[in-house]
Amino acid sequence: MTKSANDVVITGVGIVTSQGVGAEPHVALLTAGEPPKARVETERFAPYPIHPLPEIDWSEQIPKRGDQRQMENWQRLGVFAAGLALDDAGLKDNLEACGSMDMIVAAGGGERDINVDSLIVDEALKRNDRERLLNEKLTTELRPTLFLAQLSNLLAGNISIVHKVTGSSRTFMGEEAAGISAVETAFARIRAGQSTHTLVGGAFSAERLDIVLLFEAIQGHATGEWHPIWSRKEENGGGMILGSVGAFLVLESREYAEARGARIYATIDAIGGDRGSREGGKLEARLKELARPAALIEPESTVVFSGASGFHDLVRREKAFLDTELDGRPVRAFGGLVGHGVEAQFPVGMALAALALGNGAKIPPFDPAETPMTAPAKAAVVTTIGHARGEGIAVLAAE
Amino acid sequence: MSKAYKDHLGRPIVAVTGMGVITSLGQGLKDNWAALTGGVSGIHKITRFPTDSLSTRICGTVDFIELPADNAVERSYAMARETTLEALAQAGLSGDFNGPLFLAAPPIEPEWNARFELADRSPPSERPGDAYNRFLAAMRQKADPVFHEAVLFGSISERLADRFGTRGLPVTLSTACASGATAIQLGVEAIRQGRTDRALTVATDGSVSAEALIRFSLLSALSTQNDPPEKASKPFTKDRDGFVIAEGAATLVLESLEAALARGARVYGILKGCGEKADLFHRTRSSPDGGPAIATIRAALADAGIDESAVGYINAHGTSTPENDKMEYLSMSAVFGDRLPSIPVSSNKSMIGHTLTAAGAVEAVFSIQTMLTGTLPPTINYQNPDPAIVLDVVPNVKREQQVTAVLSNSFGFGGQNASLVMTAEPA
Numbered sequence: 001m002t003k004s005a006n007d008v009v010i011t012g013v014g015i016v017t018s019q020g021v022g023a024e025p026h027v028a029l030l031t032a033g034e035p036p037k038a039r040v041e042t043e044r045f046a047p048y049p050i051h052p053l054p055e056i057d058w059s060e061q062i063p064k065r066g067d068q069r070q071m072e073n074w075q076r077l078g079v080f081a082a083g084l085a086l087d088d089a090g091l092k093d094n095l096e097a098c099g100s101m102d103m104i105v106a107a108g109g110g111e112r113d114i115n116v117d118s119l120i121v122d123e124a125l126k127r128n129d130r131e132r133l134l135n136e137k138l139t140t141e142l143r144p145t146l147f148l149a150q151l152s153n154l155l156a157g158n159i160s161i162v163h164k165v166t167g168s169s170r171t172f173m174g175e176e177a178a179g180i181s182a183v184e185t186a187f188a189r190i191r192a193g194q195s196t197h198t199l200v201g202g203a204f205s206a207e208r209l210d211i212v213l214l215f216e217a218i219q220g221h222a223t224g225e226w227h228p229i230w231s232r233k234e235e236n237g238g239g240m241i242l243g244s245v246g247a248f249l250v251l252e253s254r255e256y257a258e259a260r261g262a263r264i265y266a267t268i269d270a271i272g273g274d275r276g277s278r279e280g281g282k283l284e285a286r287l288k289e290l291a292r293p294a295a296l297i298e299p300e301s302t303v304v305f306s307g308a309s310g311f312h313d314l315v316r317r318e319k320a321f322l323d324t325e326l327d328g329r330p331v332r333a334f335g336g337l338v339g340h341g342v343e344a345q346f347p348v349g350m351a352l353a354a355l356a357l358g359n360g361a362k363i364p365p366f367d368p369a370e371t372p373m374t375a376p377a378k379a380a381v382v383t384t385i386g387h388a389r390g391e392g393i394a395v396l397a398a399e
Numbered sequence: 400m401s402k403a404y405k406d407h408l409g410r411p412i413v414a415v416t417g418m419g420v421i422t423s424l425g426q427g428l429k430d431n432w433a434a435l436t437g438g439v440s441g442i443h444k445i446t447r448f449p450t451d452s453l454s455t456r457i458c459g460t461v462d463f464i465e466l467p468a469d470n471a472v473e474r475s476y477a478m479a480r481e482t483t484l485e486a487l488a489q490a491g492l493s494g495d496f497n498g499p500l501f502l503a504a505p506p507i508e509p510e511w512n513a514r515f516e517l518a519d520r521s522p523p524s525e526r527p528g529d530a531y532n533r534f535l536a537a538m539r540q541k542a543d544p545v546f547h548e549a550v551l552f553g554s555i556s557e558r559l560a561d562r563f564g565t566r567g568l569p570v571t572l573s574t575a576c577a578s579g580a581t582a583i584q585l586g587v588e589a590i591r592q593g594r595t596d597r598a599l600t601v602a603t604d605g606s607v608s609a610e611a612l613i614r615f616s617l618l619s620a621l622s623t624q625n626d627p628p629e630k631a632s633k634p635f636t637k638d639r640d641g642f643v644i645a646e647g648a649a650t651l652v653l654e655s656l657e658a659a660l661a662r663g664a665r666v667y668g669i670l671k672g673c674g675e676k677a678d679l680f681h682r683t684r685s686s687p688d689g690g691p692a693i694a695t696i697r698a699a700l701a702d703a704g705i706d707e708s709a710v711g712y713i714n715a716h717g718t719s720t721p722e723n724d725k726m727e728y729l730s731m732s733a734v735f736g737d738r739l740p741s742i743p744v745s746s747n748k749s750m751i752g753h754t755l756t757a758a759g760a761v762e763a764v765f766s767i768q769t770m771l772t773g774t775l776p777p778t779i780n781y782q783n784p785d786p787a788i789v790l791d792v793v794p795n796v797k798r799e800q801q802v803t804a805v806l807s808n809s810f811g812f813g814g815q816n817a818s819l820v821m822t823a824e825p826a
Contacts, residue, residue: 109508166679169677181570
């Protein structure tokens with residue numbers, strides 16, 4: 001591709017997964033000679049395995065204790081990852097750049113207070129005036145600050161407060177699709193000259209029973225021990241393992257990035273999202289359309305970062321699709337390594353792709369079913385198929 | 400593209416070709432406008448849930464839409480569907496919409512009755528605080544896909560996308576009380592990007608429940624002047640004491656002016672400019688100097704390519720909270736200076752309450768309608784003006800006055816600020 005002033009380039013990556021905090025451990029695993037080892041917590045939420053947060057010192061990115069206290073882990077993780085991305089881009093504490101920086105956050109909902117909810121349902125089992133009980137208990141038991149920790153747009157709000165990113169602030173919701181739309185919208189705005197630099201990403205906290213419940217309502221969780229994502233079996237539950245992840249990117253127009261001498265990890269060449277019925281071959285037809293820009297690039301030096309969620313049927317269909325339409329490109333299912341991150345899933349894939357391309361990585365297989373790479377990655381394809389709806393594909397190129 | 404279809408920055412001019420609205424005042428633009436200009440309040444006693452022991456017992460809920468199940472998702476979807484049907488009919492569009500959908504929707508959580516039902520089929524408690532472990536045991540026994548779908552944030556846009564044949568991945572967004580304006584802004588941007596000739600922008604909020612009310616109460620955001628309900632929302636007065644929580648929805652069909660005229664559509668107004676600026680001061684309070692709100696209004700005017708003197712009417716955010724109205728006045732004063740007292744500024748929320756996620760779009764529809772009809776809706780309950788806020792709020796009764804450019808403000812928790820500039824004519 002020829003370079004142009006309004007190319008959308010990635011200049012900052014902030015990532016936290018069970019594999020570690022920040023770019024460094026993730027670059028290490030992407031460039032290692034050996035396959036990485038998944039970190040899994042199997043006791044705390046048994047029978048559901050979960051990829052937990054790594055050890056993390058919140059103060060590194062959220063210096064004020066008061067700010068930390070205003071958030072639950074989902075928001076903390078997002079604010080933390082956003083700070084890492086700004087640091088990585090060399091824009092942290094650059095008041096002018098942050099003050100004009102746009103922001104799009106893919107967010108879910110905040111945490112429930114499990115104790116308050118338990119108290120209410122337990123009491124309700126003994127009473128038949130449940131609505132009155134609700135008023136009594138909610139009025140006396142709810143912490144006022146919890147509401148703010150629950151509001152979807154308060155992740156972005158906290159990023160503004162902690163990191164002073166105030167050009168604009170938009171929060172997208174809607175599970176995996178939110179993450180896809182967030183990056184897609186940031187990309188389209190920069191391409192069109194509507195923004196010069198945008199912070200985009202999301203966070204997901206898996207270590208929450210209320211979130212675990214959401215997916216067990218469709219019996220989506222894998223149960224028991226961890227198994228590689230391409231070979232999970234129906235007798236071990238629904239196939240999905242959640243992971244606590246946070247991923248933010250600093251996107252800039254090439255012109256803006258070059259003017260300030262920023263390091264460029266990669267260029268986003270194309271990104272698209274779609275949705276609709278998955279009956280028959282309709283999902284595959286949409287994926288084929290979305291993957292069209294990917295089909296044009298050389299297979300050997302292209303890596304596919306697959307965001308497969310683990311749901312059995314979707315994993316089978318994505319694998320069949322990749323085998324036919326993107327044949328010959330090594331696949332790395334990052335959800336198998338760090339867990340499914342819902343709203344943050346697509347941003348995590350983008351972050352890993354950027355780090356891989358920026359470091360010319362020959363990425364080791366994440367899963368026994370994946371083939372080794374014969375050449376360093378020069379291009380990457382990132383896929384995410386929403387567990388219930390929505391799908392997106394991005395194509396990135398190394399500098 | 401001919402020059403007549405481009406704005407001052409060479410971008411496609413964005414026209415509004417269809418509008419639909421629902422508030423506590425009724426369904427449809429015609430009924431809403433009659434009530435709104437008649438100074439009628441839609442605020443009433445809460446009947447959806449018991450309110451004894453609650454300090455706020457009034458609301459502007461929409462209780463007249465038929466629902467298959469009484470929950471926030473069904474209500475929000477039903478209102479969005481109805482306003483979209485109205486807007487598309489007005490736009491003269493049928494069949495697949497074939498443009499992107501931008502939806503402002505409330506963050507959704509399971510309803511309490513869903514938790515109670517789950518508790519009823521769950522094993523007994525073994526220790527305090529174990530409800531979710533029991534819920535999980537119940538789900539392992541028997542899945543509940545309805546529960547799952549009802550708490551997915553993407554479920555409303557999914558249904559709208561299927562129903563109206565929108566294109567691509569719909570965006571569901573929340574910028575708190577600025578959400579409706581943000582949805583419109585995203586639609587404007589998509590058309591300016593040249594990605595599409597038309598965009599469907601929808602905002603809906605049917606999320607009033609006991610827990611939602613109590614949460615806002617705990618932040619001291621709501622009016623407690625329960626009696627009489629219709630007098631509680633009194634923006635810009637000395638005795639204002641909080642907003643009245645409400646519901647509603649609005650849809651605007653946006654099209655490039657060129658595409659609209661090419662298909663012979665009627666143009667109801669022009670979405671001339673959008674502005675935004677985030678505030679880093681506090682989670683619920685605005686910067687005391689009004690800086691971000693001022694920057695937001697200025698950004699909208701600059702984006703529209705007009706200066707302050709062109710604005711003939713301001714549709715205020717005007718929530719009736721002590722804080723907002725003071726801050727909004729301060730920021731308008733900074734932007735409009737000495738001319739501010741001569742610009743009519745009214746708050747629809749004096750009659751419909753605060754429709755939260757929907758407010759920015761509901762008020763954009765009313766802003767366009769103001770220009771179309773030459774009637775300024777009043778700010779009702781303006782009996783005891785706040786002496787520190789010197790505004791022509793179009794007190795208590797509507798005014799016949801033609802305006803050609805309107806500013807509409809939306810501000811929200813989390814430092815969200817968005818303003819829209821709408822004009823009657825493209826130039």
